Amino acid sequence: MQVSTMECKYCQKSCMKAGLAGNTIQRYYCRHCKRHQQEAYQYNGCKAYIENRIVELNNEGCGIRSISRVLHISPGKVLSSIKGVYKKQKNLKKAIVRGREYELDEMKTFIKRKKNKYWIVYAIDKLTREPIDFTIGKRSKKTLRRIVDTLVMAGAKKIYTDKLKLYTYIIPKELHVRSQYKINRIERKNLSIRTHLKRLSRRTICFSRSKEMLEASIGVYFGRNSCSFI
Numbered sequence: 001m002q003v004s005t006m007e008c009k010y011c012q013k014s015c016m017k018a019g020l021a022g023n024t025i026q027r028y029y030c031r032h033c034k035r036h037q038q039e040a041y042q043y044n045g046c047k048a049y050i051e052n053r054i055v056e057l058n059n060e061g062c063g064i065r066s067i068s069r070v071l072h073i074s075p076g077k078v079l080s081s082i083k084g085v086y087k088k089q090k091n092l093k094k095a096i097v098r099g100r101e102y103e104l105d106e107m108k109t110f111i112k113r114k115k116n117k118y119w120i121v122y123a124i125d126k127l128t129r130e131p132i133d134f135t136i137g138k139r140s141k142k143t144l145r146r147i148v149d150t151l152v153m154a155g156a157k158k159i160y161t162d163k164l165k166l167y168t169y170i171i172p173k174e175l176h177v178r179s180q181y182k183i184n185r186i187e188r189k190n191l192s193i194r195t196h197l198k199r200l201s202r203r204t205i206c207f208s209r210s211k212e213m214l215e216a217s218i219g220v221y222f223g224r225n226s227c228s229f230i
């Protein structure tokens, strides 16, 4: 092996030639970070910008399979990239401002089959309209409680919900406002999410096959993690 001129993509030191790939393209090996690499990849899935493109398309109403067709990569790569981006987000905790008012709502969906009913429960800041936290779970008090706990811990001034009876059992009375009309912002947000995430659209054949993927897809859309403050 002779020393080549290519510099390592990960540590910028020089790489050694290391034989040919199946498609006869020269491979390189970095002795410092012990990684194989190529100068230019034929397969789009290995290109550096691909993760951003996948997230963009996910947030613009494309399903996993349509993303894979548009970018010429495998559906498996799309799935693993969305999960990967979501995982990386976990390290970026966003600060929560105390004493704010929140709108809280639940959105119905299902995983695998219609019978398998789930809620996506999430809260937005009434002022900035930014999503604060979300969770996915069976349609029960326990699922709602995860978000309520976050909001109470965040020192919420008021929590606005719809008339769902379950909320009255878990939100402290002095914080709770139950109204059909004061949660219009989050209702509007629900509509955006249903439009922008293919798996949550109505009247399509797209749906979630796993809870993990549903969580990652929404997390990437929100730029936040599920129950990141507990």
Ligand SMILES: [Zn+2]
Pocket: 008, 009, 010, 011, 012, 013, 030, 031, 032, 033, 034, 035
């Ligand atoms: Zn290296």
